[in-house]
Amino acid sequence: LELKLKSLEDRIPKKYPDVKYLNYKNRKRILITGGAGFVGSHLTDYLMMQGHEIIIVDNFFTGRKRNVEHWFGHENFELIHHDIVNPLFIEVDEIYHLASPASPPHYMYNPVKTIKTNTMGTINMLGLAKRVGAKVLIASTSEVYGDPEEHPQPETYWGHVNPIGPRACYDEGKRVSETLSYAYAKQENVKVRVARIFNTYGPRMHMNDGRVVSNFILQGLQNESIIIYGNGKQTRSFQYVSDLVDGLVALMESNYTQPVNIGNPVEHTIEEFAVIIRDLVGGKSKIRSTAAVEDDPQRRKPDITRAKKYINWEPRVPLKIGLEKTIEYFRKELDRSNHSQRN
Ligand code: NAD
Ligand code: UDP
Ligand code: UDP
DSSP: OHHHHHHHHHHSOSSOOOOOOOOTTTOOEEEEETTTSHHHHHHHHHHHHTTOEEEEEEOOSSOOGGGTGGGTTOTTEEEEEOOTTSOOOOOOSEEEEOOSOOSHHHHHHSHHHHHHHHHHHHHHHHHHHHHHTOEEEEEEEGGGGBSOSSSSBOTTOOOBOOTTSTTHHHHHHHHHHHHHHHHHHHHHOOEEEEEEEOOEEOTTOOTTSOOHHHHHHHHHHTTOOEEEETTSOOEEEOEEHHHHHHHHHHHHHSSOOSOEEESOOOEEEHHHHHHHHHHHHTOOOOEEEEOOOTTOOSOOOBOOHHHHHHHOOOOOOOHHHHHHHHHHHHHHHHHHHHHHHHO
16 A cells, blocks of 8 residues: 555645746737647747646547646646547636647648638637637648749748648648638637737657657657658758747737748758757667658748748757757657566
């Protein structure tokens, strides 16, 4: 019995991270859909530390309780297991609508569900916002630009998306999500903010989510070959998750209602990226390439003039610093899963 009690004690967090005290007037009730996911959990941490009340709604498709367990039991925190494709009736001041699978293998796993989440789910969140008068921020994506013909991509670019390709469930789902936001804004006076998020990485990314950062780091740490899809000349621009969180909050708090790109404009080819990660991990991985994936966007880099001008935001974390933190996280996760497999 003593042993059992001891192990229980170990699981109870010693202390919550320091939270600001806000009086009732300044404290907001904030709903974060998809709050148990990678980005949502970091946003939860930030807003909890600011002293707000946070309600997370998540169906745990890719999210994990572990990402937010350090808040369990805190009086400002609530976690609701709910699928946003179904209506939700609660009272809140702000909604950060992040619920949606985000990595290609996850959103392609059940394309119909991805479309339902981004259309019916978004309608429900806009309907909720309309009823209670809440402000909504929609997590859109650089994928609305598809395989872009304009480079870098400004928000005025309409995009180049294959409407029936393998990525369409996500790309078109997010495009409709934007269309719905502006329809509710115009017709129902809902206050909307639209963030077009570019590739983001950091701790709490899902180990098996198949995105390039997690794949390359895991392959590097395990001394396996780093596998590039295609010739590696395609480019991406990666932002660290804390920069994204700052951008989302700045956009929510601003008066700016048009879509805003939130991303880091430092662009690399995937080939360069493989070398950077291999060298940072310090392993002996070989870099190999395999067949290209269908409809893979060839170049992507945000034009962030709008973000700088209207929400006074720009990314601050350099790639190497962000990658080091992410590698450290994955090292621990690997140890943890190796350990649990041994037991
Ligand atoms: P993630 O998969 O870690 O988080 C998504 C969360 O939404 C998960 O917790 C998942 O369980 C939840 N969810 C999915 N469908 C749901 C449903 N029907 N009902 C309730 N919850 C549901 O992904 P992420 O990287 O944190 O992405 C968050 C948001 O940001 C997504 O909307 C994504 O499209 C957008 N985004 C992310 C990136 C990126 O690089 N990470 C880039 C562009 C846009
Ligand atoms: N909705 C919700 N929570 C609310 C209010 C509405 O989930 O607090 C859902 C509602 O079930 C509806 C959707 O949001 O399916 C759109 O709401 P809206 O008021 O625009 O449409 P209507 O109810 O008139 O069809
Ligand atoms: N990619 C790769 N190897 C991997 C995973 C991805 O070469 O193991 C490539 C992929 O083809 C794409 C880029 O890396 O060109 C970014 O892929 P990711 O899935 O991370 O994001 P997205 O394509 O949605 O930007």
